[in-house]
Amino acid sequence: MPELVDRFGRKHTYLRISVTDRCNLRCLYCMPEEGMKFMEQDRLLSYSQIIEVAETAARLGIRKYRITGGEPLVRPGIEELISGLAELPGVDDISLTTNGLLLAPQAYKLKKAGLDRVNISLDTLDPTRFKFIARRGELNKVLEAVEAAADAGLTPIKLNCVLLKGVNEDEIARFLKLSLEQPLHVRFIEYMPIGHDDEGWRSHYLPLGKVLEEADRLGYVLQQVEGPTGNGPSENYRIVSGLGTFGLIHPVSNHFCQNCNRLRLTSDGNLKPCLYWVDELNVKNALGSREEMESLFYRALDIKPENHEMAALLAGQSQSHVPTERRMSQIGG
Template identity: 55%
Template sequence: MIEPLADPFGRVHDYIRISVTDRCNLRCVYCMPSEGLEFQPHDEIMSYEEITAIMSVLAPMGVSKVRLTGGEPLVRKDLETLVHQIASIEGIQDISLTTNGMLLPAKARLLKEAGLTRINISLDSLQEDRYARITRGGNVHKVLEGIEAAYAAGLDPIKLNMVLMKGFNEDEIKDFIALTLDRPLHVRFIEYMPIGHATDSWRDTYLPLSRVAEVCEEAGWNIQDEPGPSGNGPSRNMRVDGARGTFGLIHPVSDHFCDSCNRLRLTADGHIKACLYWSDEYNVRRIIDDPAAVANLFRKALGAKPLNHEMALALEKKAQSHTPTVRRMSQIGG
């Protein structure tokens, strides 16, 4: 049996998040600048065959869960082809997708038939004008159509990711939780992270998730802790009494979950990142034709993985032990 992928702290890694493109059809304020970000040339982006080759190495090493991200993964042509290729690899048990949902109406059924297991849809506001402002041009009605398409295709669970930002959307917490009352939706409130732009503007926008509990109390909702749906990850999940769905809190800054981290990341241009926050990267694409070298490089990347990401120190303007990444979230794959 091949030795599983473990780091120096004994954390076994069975999950990889693969960015298939750095391009996106939106320009969300926390993910990309409004202008000036140059996209990588197409020949620098990993092909589906290269991604499949890497997964064929990782699956026997115990990596059984895959999440496809971007940029916006659905701007990549025929993404269902990649889903099918990965699903055909022995040992792969779960394939998920993070998307803004804008292109999902035309793709949900094809993705499900290809082997997609579940889906996360980024949705930071239910208000038309506000959503357009946060995404710099998005149409929230298209996203809502995408959610319906995911339901119709049988994707389950369907999770809605809301990045909570002071001055942007904190007044919609109640509206998002209300979505879980009558439908089996799973809302995730996520702290705003300083990926690629640890600036004063980020600190001014950061909002602790303690506000969510306050909103529930103000609404008179009785909430209970809940195990959560498949692919629960680091979320602390809760359910309003009688609700069909759940909501959860993900605290990457104020209450990090690094001690249980099981994630690897692969950027669209073929670099391994063992930690989302730090700048350490390893170019696996240059050795793609040598499976043994690919396996060794993943082990090397994990061998250098720090104990935690220290994002909280950025919030406090304190010195950190490593160099934070300068890549934007769209370039890494969140």
């Protein structure tokens, strides 16, 4: 079977698929509160077009698919895409990243369509702070989504918590306790400068060594573990006797590029080898041609850099490539 191996010997088995750049929140680390311009709907790949791209990916050895946005559940009929992906040969895992606001009433339907598990964004456990960070929505809807996902069997459930200096770092202890007392998998994530290298990012950036310092202060005994299904670049720990785990995803302070196994498909049809750099290859002209589509995947590997150099940006050093100007929501989280 063909394999997708780049110049640095990294084997790619994972495709992240964005289905929309729209979102029903305006999280302060992701997009501005007002004035965000979204794509016209006719620019988006249709579900059948996405499945055609994914068919090529499957032939070339991709086994894991994650559906992202924006918020993927704002796009109607997402179960159609999930069921199409589930029918591809060799698929091991289909997951979805969501802010949770629309998940609870759809959880069973998505599971039936073929979705295996979910990552739910949850940056705070405080309702007032939720309003500050997300600028919209209600925390209780997200907590209901966690329960509904568990009831539907969309497990393991991972909670994505972007740590922001001066905003939610005082909640690290609460999230650690959550992983101790419930079978949930908290993922602390460093704030990344995707599409906006500004003072807001620099002032709120927090290296994740802070999490281990807090665990030590609380007297927790930690075991480093492999982590649940799809642990990706996370450095995973279990508090001894804990029901869940917590993980550190630190792309800036300790990048994991040497083990990168993923490509990204943006909602407007661009194959993206690296989240951070500007390079993209549009798939639309290759639709209908198996040979041309496969060629695009191999070209993506050829132009994929060795690493993203975010740490160099933080240190004020020069970079070897051009960073993207697209926001995370426009690429796919």
